[in-house]
Amino acid sequence: MTSLLTPTEAPPAPPAPARSARLAVLVAALLGVGTVLALVHLTQGTSSIGPGDVLGLLWGGHGDGTVDVVVAARLPRLLAAIVVGVALGLSGAVLQSVSRNIIASPDTLAVNAGAHLAIVAVAAFGVSLPMFGAAGVAFLGGLGAAALVLMLSGAGGTGTARLVLAGTAIALMMVALKTTLLLLFAQETRGLFAWGEGSLEQNGLSGVTTFAPVVAVVLVALLAMSRRMDLVYVGDDHARALGVRVTAVRATAVVLAVLLSASAVVLTGPIGFVGLAAPALIRLLATAVPRLHRHAVLLPVAGLAGAVVMITADVLLRALIGSQRALEIPTGVVTTILGAIFLVVLARTLRVSGSAAEPPAAGVRAATSRTRYLVLLTGLVVLAVVVAGGGALLGDAKLLLGDLVNWVSGQAGPIVSGVMDNRLPRVLAALLAGASLALAGAVFQNVSRNPLAEPGIIGVTGGAGIGAVVVITLVPLSGFWLQAGAAGIGAGVAAALVFLSAARRGFASDNLVLIGFGVSAGTNAIIAMLITLTDPWNESKALTWLSGSTYGRTFEHLVPMMVALVIVVPVLTYLRGTLDLLSLDEETPRLLGVRVPGARLALLVCAVVLTGAAVAGVGVIGFVGLVAPHAARALVGRRSARVLPVAALLGAILVCVADLIGRSVIAPAQLPAGLVTAIVGTPYFIWLLYRGRR
Missing domain, CATH: 1.10.3470.10 (ABC transporter involved in vitamin B12 uptake, BtuC)
Known part of the structure; x- marks a missing residue:
């Protein structure tokens, strides 16, 4: 079974000026849409503050009420959406490259499930880990889940179905353990059920100011190793021939991707499907914008797309059901629904080779004799x-x-x-x-x-x-x-x-x-x-x-x-x-x-x-x-x-x-x-x- 991202021979590249122009148009479009949606986002809320008030504040107005509402309540939510969107877009892009699989993400690799389970377990048992903190706990849980899924599915494009199955199985077990703890320790874990769907509600700017630098540092580290990631993505043998330590690059990339996802989980809870949809959309545009094949370009653009997706989901949520009721629904629910629709559409249009034969893991044996079958059936009864x-x-x-x-x-x-x-x-x-x-x-x-x-x-x-x-x-x-x-x-x-x-x-x-x-x-x-x-x-x-x-x-x-x-x-x-x-x-x-x-x-x-x-x-x-x-x-x-x-x-x-x-x-x-x-x-x-x- 082939991977959905197995490198193929690229079509003839257009001239360099055309490539630069297409990339510039894409980035400008993302920035333009994101800016407009951000302004709309700041106008949404339970207080009657319109676009004019927000623009007046940006132009140096001094409405105390406007400042209090925008800066204290709405700006933290907007900035959280941007930070989390960038983190998940980057994380998904890295995980897709490492596994050479377009559906790899913090969701399908059970990173979010592992991080959430770790946080719930610490809260349920009252464990104090001052050396790690919430971010460290989420990081360890997410890293363990991702490592297990990649080990079971195999990195390097060994099959989309196997990756989905391994990730689903691990996530299912972790969700079951998490739900068990939520039921047994209801008082200790109060509020973690709704938080587990991903909520952008913030209590000030402390969370954003803590994790935004982490995301920025990880982005710089990923850009520094982007050339090596390009070579590893093309092929292990080719990369080794050029002196790249493939295992070290993959391991480092996974650790950095999990760190991004864990930071997002701590800041807002698990946000579903942004890490899959945003980088996958950018990769689908790579045929029209050839420079996107390079990780030095792909990674920041995927992060920008993730931010746009997050802001869009939050704007849609509050526009459709109202700002008051939107306080009750986690934004992660909306991103998951939108991402699920995207995945279904993507799966309907993908052309995948390979058969649906029984995998070796199933251990299917030859037909048993009638006597053996009857003995087995009787024993089961x-x-x-x-x-x-x-x-x-x-x-x-x-x-x-x-x-x-x-x-x-x-x-x-x-x-x-x-x-x-x-x-x-x-x-x-x-x-x-x-x-x-x-x-x-x-x-x-x-x-x-x-x-x-x-x-x-x-x-x-x-x-x-x-x-x-x-x-x-x-x-x-x-x-x-x-x-x-x-x-x-x-x-x-x-x-x-x-x-x-x-x-x-x-x-x-x-x-x-x-x-x-x-x-x-x-x-x-x-x-x-x-x-x-x-x-x-x-x-x-x-x-x-x-x-x-x-x-x-x-x-x-x-x-x-x-x-x-x-x-x-x-x-x-x-x-x-x-x-x-x-x-x-x-x-x-x-x-x-x-x-x-x-x-x-x-x-x-x-x-x-x-x-x-x-x-x-x-x-x-x-x-x-x-x-x-x-x-x-x-x-x-x-x-x-x-x-x-x-x-x-x-x-x-x-x-x-x-x-x-x-x-x-x-x-x-x-x-x-x-x-x-x-x-x-x-x-x-x-x-x-x-x-x-x-």
């Missing part, structure tokens, strides 16, 4: 029963096997009956949700011919989450069935958006993953915006639901998942051969008489129904649909007739064990099953990526 029994007996109140027998026979006392009436629906909900998500993941992977597809990664889970959260937040007295219907509609809309967009490139692996990543990020940002606007003082309720919890589930909540499985499983059983054919290529099923569009649509509807039902029943649980099918193929081979039941059992066991751990480890407090699933399942998939990194 027994294990699922044992896990379900353990889930029924263990928790904040531990029961004995005799209590369970008495309850089944109707002879249990009121205490045991009360515990079982509350606990058994939770166990069954975990089993059904795990099986549903695993089946949905297997279908998505086969239909798209993409082993990286999964309800969460390709945005379907996020779409279901939006549907349910909209109903929960806007119609607080809504019943469960309305929430379930909304989740199903949201899942269907997200799936339609992803697959219709990816169909233009024949469901190419890179394109599908990029589109799904963008949709997933956009849905998460919209969910955060809904929570912030409608229920900012009750973060725990929303976090618990969004993290996938079986708490408070009754038998009524099981009905959608049971109905979905009863309807979908026979369909999947009937279409198991078609599912195998669709996973091969586009032509083979047509030659064998399969109506590909209809079959693909039917299977996708099945997967969407399963995902929507699972989200309606237990909330958002990620990663199960990715890990379970991979593990199933590693055990029984590729045939869907065997993969589907094994994956369903593995998914059910995984979620049930995660729910049991969440209810037992810190009893009487509880952790949502989705958090435990991510924490437990991510290391497994990281190990798979590590095995196949070469």
Whole structure:
């Protein structure tokens, strides 16, 4: 699979004066747009200060009220947007060059997630690190995350899909750990949820004056090594032949990029997608402005573009919803939504070579014998029963096997009956949700011919989450069935958006993953915006639901998942051969008489129904649909007739064990099953990526 930034032979360069003129026009346009938007930005606020007042102040006016409002309140926000935009634009440009991949950024390399986790952990545990401070803590967290992602994905253009998958897996685990700390230490981490979406609100100029010099110094250091970065970007062998220490240059560049991103995180919180969109836009202009191929030009222009993007997002936010309400919505939500749209458009237009074959990391084995398969299937069924029994007996109140027998026979006392009436629906909900998500993941992977597809990664889970959260937040007295219907509609809309967009490139692996990543990020940002606007003082309720919890589930909540499985499983059983054919290529099923569009649509509807039902029943649980099918193929081979039941059992066991751990480890407090699933399942998939990194 090729990188999106693999250097190619450039077209004939125009004369030098033309190149300089084009660059000058680009820089002037960015500066002009940025200046106009900055003036507009200063006029936006809750106080009635218009453009004339701001211009009068710039021309030497002495309106005390204007000075107080502009300098004390609006100028810090504007300067923070500029500093953070420049930092993220520079950071994204450097990371894209180091990995030779146009979608590398502080978001996709989990830098922001690592920095945020480090800050939340320090706040939760009350750790004092005077030698580091907040910036040092964020830097160490971001650097560790970036190093892990680059190690797993491989630097130097080894594949966009692998980079996205590695970054998503690491970020998922870190977000799960962060959310766990936010739930367990709600008082110590008060306010860090909204801050985690990226807010430009400032208390004076102290933060800007602290980090602006850091950004300036890093920019100078990057410009000093720009020539070596040019040579490394062209090729490692070429750079070494010219005496460049490639490893040292890459390591230094990554450290400086993470320092920029960490500074931005400390100043405003994690701001999404600016570090991806701004430098990517500039790189796309490189064919028209040839000098942009040189890092001495690319880096400052990318930083300038980042500042313009940040100011634009903040101006749009306050223009669309008003200055008063804009105080409640983090600017990072807007940048993430805009960046997600940009990524989807970019992914639809990119032409990527390479197939969507099963990666070596999946460890797919040859088909097992029928006897071995039946033994394995029986063992998994027994294990699922044992896990379900353990889930029924263990928790904040531990029961004995005799209590369970008495309850089944109707002879249990009121205490045991009360515990079982509350606990058994939770166990069954975990089993059904795990099986549903695993089946949905297997279908998505086969239909798209993409082993990286999964309800969460390709945005379907996020779409279901939006549907349910909209109903929960806007119609607080809504019943469960309305929430379930909304989740199903949201899942269907997200799936339609992803697959219709990816169909233009024949469901190419890179394109599908990029589109799904963008949709997933956009849905998460919209969910955060809904929570912030409608229920900012009750973060725990929303976090618990969004993290996938079986708490408070009754038998009524099981009905959608049971109905979905009863309807979908026979369909999947009937279409198991078609599912195998669709996973091969586009032509083979047509030659064998399969109506590909209809079959693909039917299977996708099945997967969407399963995902929507699972989200309606237990909330958002990620990663199960990715890990379970991979593990199933590693055990029984590729045939869907065997993969589907094994994956369903593995998914059910995984979620049930995660729910049991969440209810037992810190009893009487509880952790949502989705958090435990991510924490437990991510290391497994990281190990798979590590095995196949070469």
